[in-house]
Amino acid sequence: MKRLVLVGSLCLGLALAAGAQSGTILMNGAGATFPYPIYSKWFDVYQQKHPNIQINYQSIGSGGGIRQVIAGTVDFGASDGPMKDQQIAEVKTGVLHFPTVLGSDVPTYNIPGVTAELNFTQAALAGIYLGKITKWNDPEITKPNPGVKLPADEIVVVHRSDGSGTTYIWVDFLCKVSEEWKTKVGRDTSVNWPTGLGGKGNEGVSGLVKQTPDAIGYVELIYALQNNLTYGKVQNKEGVFVRADLASVTAAASGAAKEMPADFRVSITNAPGKTAYPISSFTWLLIPTTIPDATKRNTLIDFLKWMLTDGQTYAAPLGYAPLPKEVVTQELKAINKIQ
Amino acid sequence: MATATTAGMSAGPKPASRSFSARLVHGDQVAHAITFVAAATILLITTMLVIVLWDNSTLPRAKFGLSFFIGRVWDPVSEQFGALPFVYGTLVTTAVSLVLGVPLGLGAAIFLAELAPPKISDMLAFVIELLAAVPSVIYGLLGIFVVVPFVRTTLAPALKHTLGFLPLFQGPCYGVSFLAAGLVLAIMIVPFIVSVSREVLLAVPTDQREAALALGSTRWESTWKVVVPFALPGVLGSVFLAMARALGETMAVTMVVGNVPQIKASLLEPGYSIAAVIANEFTEATGDIYLQALIELGLVLFLVTFILNGLARLMILFTSQRGATA
Secondary structure (H helix, E strand, O other): OHHHHHHHHHHHHHHHHHHOOOOOEEEEEEEOOOOHHHHHHHHHHHHHHOOOEEEEEEOOOHHHHHHHHHHOOOOEEEEOOOOOHHHHHHOOOOEEEEEEEEEEEEEEEEOOOOOOOOEEOHHHHHHHHHOOOOEOOOHHHHOOOOOOOOOOOEOEEEEEOOOOHHHHHHHHHHHHHOHHHHHHOOOOOOOOOOOOEEEOHHHHHHHHHHHOOOEEEEEEHHHHHHOOOOEOEEEOOOOOEEOOOHHHHHHHHHHHHOOOOOOOOOOOOOOOOOOOOOOEEEEEEEEEOOOOOHHHHHHHHHHHHHHHOHHHHHOHHHOOEOOOHHHHHHHHHHHHHOO | OHHHHHHHHHOOOOOOOOOHHHHHHHOHHHHHHHHHHHHHHHHHHHHHHHHHHHHOOHHHHHHHOOHHHHOOOEEOOOOEEOOHHHHHHHHHHHHHHHHHHHHHHHHHHHHHHHHOOHHHHHHHHHHHHHHHOOOHHHHHHHHHHHHHHHHHHHHHHHHHHHHOOOHHHOOOOOOOOHHHHHHHHHHHHHHHHHHHHHHHHHOOOHHHHHHHHHOOOOHHHHHHHHHHHHHHHHHHHHHHHHHHHHHHOOHHHHHHOEOOOOOOOOOOOOEOOHHHHHHHHOOOOOOHHHHHHHHHHHHHHHHHHHHHHHHHHHHHHHHHHHHHHO
16 A cells, blocks of 8 residues: 555656756646646636746545655645544645535436436435336426436436546445435445446446437536436436536535535535526635645745636636635635644 | 576586586576566466465455355445356356357358468468457447347347257347447457467468378368368467456457356346456555455456467367377
């Protein structure tokens, strides 16, 4: 294990050392792939403002990001899921979570003859993914969709085969709305699926759904928007069917902001609020609590402040929902914890 | 390794007729050293691979022991890990690919080596070698866009209609399946079989063919009863090379196999393979034991390949001995 981390960090270090020049401040980060487009945009813009700072980010996956943070081989990490208590305890310098943007999952489907935007109840999604609702004309699906003629065909369930933050959000939502899911399956970046086929990546899932008649799958909102996929509305905590878009995802975060824990490790699936889209999540930067190197510390603090204020305007054009004001205020306060 | 070193060392002072420098002039010593290092490196890499895999999978080995091999549950949440569905999927997809690929590849090789005009043979051989260089993700795309829809809409219904009484061809088919993975793998391994087998067949001495023809056999009889048996160890070698490729193939398999860790007799059902699950889950595996279970799967794949290659060696030994005594 240690050897693995060592080899990984050596490779990373070599790659980064090659790019380092004297006089520049070099920051290394690694982690989640989902926010990679916005992160690279941020780092790029920030570097243009501060030519002496160079921030490298390797999108090696949330798991890898957390491991690198624990091993202390990066200046910061990034993850789509919050670190577990036990993992935080392993970080010698301590670690803080900073939400950066929001992501969400949408249910996409391919039912021959049906072009309507379907409404999915929470029970319907849980039932389908538990393998209990097996036909498209099940009353749980037809009741909230009056006027749509759903066939009596078997539902083909599709999920991600690769470990992913997208899966984490999806099953986290199912955990909250279904007691059975919580006890039988649980939440993680990949789980022991009760039913369904696995597709690799968003493109794998959407490919399988498009190809297979009567299939349903879940993909990231950004992916669905970019590829013009049909996706359904999902019933939220207040019982309203909400279409996923940047506004409804941000609304979910402001709904959750009222009960935000001090360390920001919060799940905002099934958040309260009439306009909140229920299958949303923060993605986090993982910042060490104590950074002995003063230049690095000040650079990171300055970057975080910029990211939370000006940086947020870059989110929406790339399809990421920006943070609500309440959360930004809370985070700006939390930056003071970095020593 | 040890014997080679001592042989190399003792060779210096012993022969009185030729000094070390004289031998050096001839380059024997240098050539020996270089090739020895090359051979030793391969052994070293293999050993290091096993050591690293072994070293980094202590947690699951301690927790599950041998039950890792027979466990059917793969649950990262409750940290229960069993390799059986993945081993099964790897073996089944490889078997399907060999059943389809070997006759096709061998047939093509025989045609190219024995029957086709040399010009056409060389041209086709070039194209086939090109196929062997196509990246596997391209074959995966071919699988997604061509093979999977073909299996779902045409092949699976036809198989169910004609051979549906066999447990191999029952149940619903969504396209992604053991069969689709086997088909894509077959397409991928055929170039290996054709390319190597053709060379081996071409290397059979012309005397052999002429002798058979002189005894009154037809062209086909000389090919099938003399040339092919003569070349059999080499042909089998190509098949085992192809098998190794099929066992370890990752990208193309995960794109078409369905990625469901289950053990089903029907080839129309989706499955999973060892290499595919490692590639899929490694980056996002957060728990220590989860990550190490994936590494142990790598060890299992190594073991499976090792056993199958061992059996293959025995088979080659058996056939070449039989060939010698016949």
